[in-house]
Amino acid sequence: MQISILGCGWLGFPLAKKLVEDGYSVKGSTTTASKMQELSSEGITPYKLELYDNGVQGDMSSFLSNSDVLIIDIPPGLRRNPEADFTGKITNIISFIEKSGIQKLIFVSSTSVFEDQESFPEYTEKSKPNGISAAAKQLIACENLLIDNPNFDATIVRFGGLISKDRHPVTMLSNKSGLKNADAPANLIQREDCIELLSKIIENDEFGTVFNAAYPEHPKKSEYYAKEAKSRNIKAPEYDQNRPSKGKIISSKNLAEIGFEFKYQI
Numbered sequence: 001m002q003i004s005i006l007g008c009g010w011l012g013f014p015l016a017k018k019l020v021e022d023g024y025s026v027k028g029s030t031t032t033a034s035k036m037q038e039l040s041s042e043g044i045t046p047y048k049l050e051l052y053d054n055g056v057q058g059d060m061s062s063f064l065s066n067s068d069v070l071i072i073d074i075p076p077g078l079r080r081n082p083e084a085d086f087t088g089k090i091t092n093i094i095s096f097i098e099k100s101g102i103q104k105l106i107f108v109s110s111t112s113v114f115e116d117q118e119s120f121p122e123y124t125e126k127s128k129p130n131g132i133s134a135a136a137k138q139l140i141a142c143e144n145l146l147i148d149n150p151n152f153d154a155t156i157v158r159f160g161g162l163i164s165k166d167r168h169p170v171t172m173l174s175n176k177s178g179l180k181n182a183d184a185p186a187n188l189i190q191r192e193d194c195i196e197l198l199s200k201i202i203e204n205d206e207f208g209t210v211f212n213a214a215y216p217e218h219p220k221k222s223e224y225y226a227k228e229a230k231s232r233n234i235k236a237p238e239y240d241q242n243r244p245s246k247g248k249i250i251s252s253k254n255l256a257e258i259g260f261e262f263k264y265q266i
Contacts (some may be wrong), residue, residue, distance in 0.1 A: 003202070004067040004102075005029065005084075006049070006093075008039060011108070011162065014043045015071070015195045022199065027063055053088030060093065065099035069202055072146075073108040076139065090142045097153045104207045105146060105154040106198060111187055111214060113140050113158060116246040118187055124251045125210045143210075153208035155201055158193055160187035160214030160250055163266065167191075170228040172240035173237035182239035184247025185218035190264035202258050214250040215266045221247075 001024050005012050008028035016028045020043040028039050029049040039046035049058035049234065064070065072093075076086040097105065113129035113136050114121075129140045146154040161169065173179065197213055200206075222239040229236035252262075 001025070001069065002027070002067045003069045003071065004064055005073060006063075006069045007072065007108075008035070008044065009073070010167070011074065011191060011194055012071070012073040012188070013039070014191065015073070015198055017042050018195050018199060019202075020044060024202075028163065029058075029063060029206055038104065046180075051089040051093065053085035053092070055097070056092060060096045061100070064096055064102060067100070067102055069104045069106070070097060070100075070102050071106045071108070071198065075089075075220075076135065085138075087138045087141045087145070090145060094145065094149065098149075103152050105152050106196075106201060106207075107143065107146050107154055107156050109139055109156050109158045111158045111160045111212060111248075111250045112136050113143065114248055114250070116181070116184065116248050118244055118246050120245075120247050120249055122249040123212065124253050125212055125254050147208075147210070155207050156210045157198065157201070158210070158212050158250075160189045162191055162194065163188050164191040168228060168232075170225050170232065170237070171234070173225055174229055174234045175237070177238035178238050179222075179239045180243060181245040181247055182222035182241050182243075183245040184221050185249050186221050186224045186266065187214040187218060187250040188266040189214050189262075190266065192264050193262050196263065197255065197260055200258060204258050207257050209254060212250050212252050213255065214252055215262055216252060217266065218249050 003024050005016050006029050016026050019026050026044050028044040031050050036046040047063040047236040086108045113131045114123045138253045143156050226236040
């Protein structure tokens with residue numbers, strides 16, 4: 001089986017290496033020429049591709065040709081640039097996907113498609129995305145474009161906040177004060193579990209569905225980040241305990257139905 005991974009970054013690159021180890025033939029894209037050799041050295045066929053809201057730079061057709069599965073794992077960049085047209089980028093590549101004949105697709109999305117509320121609602125895969133921010137609306141539109149397309153079976157994977165040993169939000173929150181949502185539940189997932197889940201979806205042929213993916217424990221953010229800061233010997237972020245908190249609980253119970261178990265605590 002041949003797999004194309006659009007976006008071999010912080011998550012996509014180790015995922016690609018895992019799939020190569022599992023015996024798959026893997027094509028991987030990057031936006032930087034300097035990373036081409038790094039991909040190649042890991043047995044990944046490299047492609048330099050850049051997506052724009054009005055087109056694609058690079059040989060997208062060759063990248064997709066003869067592949068059985070496409071994984072789209074490109075950062076929307078909407079937090080840094082709320083005006084970016086991520087929906088336009090996804091729309092532009094759909095015609096390439098249709099022409100390639102690829103029948104199976106995974107789109108890496110985010111639990112930010114669900115709105116935070118003071119009642120801390122629990123969202124399952126059956127919950128309709130209700131995010132009202134510009135970024136959430138774009139992600140929801142991208143999900144719908146892909147899962148409603150009759151030319152391929154798309155699986156949407158909504159990850160919670162991605163963390164790893166070398167990347168944790170507490171390092172950016174340290175020394176900050178007056179933070180909101182002290183009592184909000186944390187919805188996080190370790191990168192290793194993300195990789196295992198994506199591999200499991202391919203292995204089990206779980207296409208044409210939706211998965212939420214966040215670790216099943218949801219500690220209060222203020223307590224969780226205080227503990228994480230202490231373990232790293234850095235100053236804990238300070239939360240405003242007097243302000244009402246907004247948040248949500250992401251349910252990932254459906255993952256058990258495909259035999260997936262979380263192995264890495266947050």
